[in-house]
Amino acid sequence: MAAKGIDFWFDFASTYSYPAMMRIETLAKAADVPVRFRPFLLGPIFKAQGWATSPFNLYPAKGQNMWRDLQRLCADLALPFRRPGIFPQNSLMAARVALAGLDAGWGEAFSRAVFQAEFADDRDIGDPVTLGEVLTGLRIDPQAALAEAQSDAIKARLRNETEEAQKLGVFGAPTFITPDGELFWGNDRLERAIAWARDGR
Amino acid sequence: MAAKGIDFWFDFASTYSYPAMMRIETLAKAADVPVRFRPFLLGPIFKAQGWATSPFNLYPAKGQNMWRDLQRLCADLALPFRRPGIFPQNSLMAARVALAGLDAGWGEAFSRAVFQAEFADDRDIGDPVTLGEVLTGLRIDPQAALAEAQSDAIKARLRNETEEAQKLGVFGAPTFITPDGELFWGNDRLERAIAWARDGR
Secondary structure: OOOOOEEEEEOOOOOOHHHHHHHHHHHHHHOOOOEEEEEOOHHHHHHHOOOOOOHHHHOHHHHHHHHHHHHHHHHHHOOOOOOOOOOOOOOHHHHHHHHHHHHHOOHHHHHHHHHHHHHOOOOOOOOHHHHHHHHHHOOOOHHHHHHHHOOHHHHHHHHHHHHHHHHOOOOOOOEEEOOOOOEEEOHHHHHHHHHHHHHOO | OOOOOEEEEEOOOOOOHHHHHHHHHHHHHHOOOOEEEEEOOHHHHHHHOOOOOOHHHHOHHHHHHHHHHHHHHHHHOOOOOOOOOOOOOOOHHHHHHHHHHHHHOOHHHHHHHHHHHHHOOOOOOOOHHHHHHHHHHOOOOHHHHHHHHOOHHHHHHHHHHHHHHHHOOOOOOOEEEOOOOOEEEOHHHHHHHHHHHHHOO
């Protein structure tokens, strides 16, 4: 990573990762800050905290406000939004495909398209058929990509990435980490994280 | 409350209520939005969610980042900040005094001074001596104010306020609620809440 780059840790099941995903590249480019996509799984980190599912499901008042807040936020950003019928979605396969794609150069476009499928079009991203359609839309061979995503190497990579996130103190998504180790949590901190990466403070 | 006013729900033990408290009056005045202070207790609401203490203590990675984030945030806002030795602090008496003071016209100034004592000066706001000094600094008779705060009427008011907060869906602090019932959670939503109160959207 470039000296002033930023690591963008996200989970495809994370609601606030959606606006962050749709905003980060424009904002980072304007600040001349490179971005490294780091898909990971929040599930094991939540489980280590004693949560069997999303805290937005465990704590209904918090969850109800999150959906309303996300709706307001997307309206303010002119981002299409439809509340997914399934929440949280199974993000395992999407994360594996994204890791394969990041090696091959199409991981960023795939990641954006998956978030759009989930939060704009209410698609089930845990379904390989959805991921296949997303890949086809990007002119990527879905069979090859899905096979690569299920290789032992990619499976191990995703486990390692998730373990690294946990070691770095990641407890939610999206999270942004600068080269000097500053951790910023949440879509609300995206601008500040980019400024920190640019200025070193 | 005026038609376009905003209710500002806060707990004196809440960390992010500090920057919200120090910012709200300037921002609301600029937007011509009246603010109603609503001190309450998060403790009973957290207990109802199964939390015996602050989630920032229950989830260490989240708590560690909160302190760092608050430090960065206060630096950006040029707000003095010192991490309190005690967290969370006992906010019961401060909330009762604030309710008494809001009736008497000095509740807003008292609330600001308590947050400064806690987060800028690392004072123990659960100690009546601290509250007495805060009151003296505001030229308010501490003995009369502390006696009034322990009246049955004020004790009942604080219980009622906390119950109302819970009924309104408040799950954390600070929370801002507009006359049309929009609930905004967190210091990060202060600007948006004020704009909503002003514009009705």
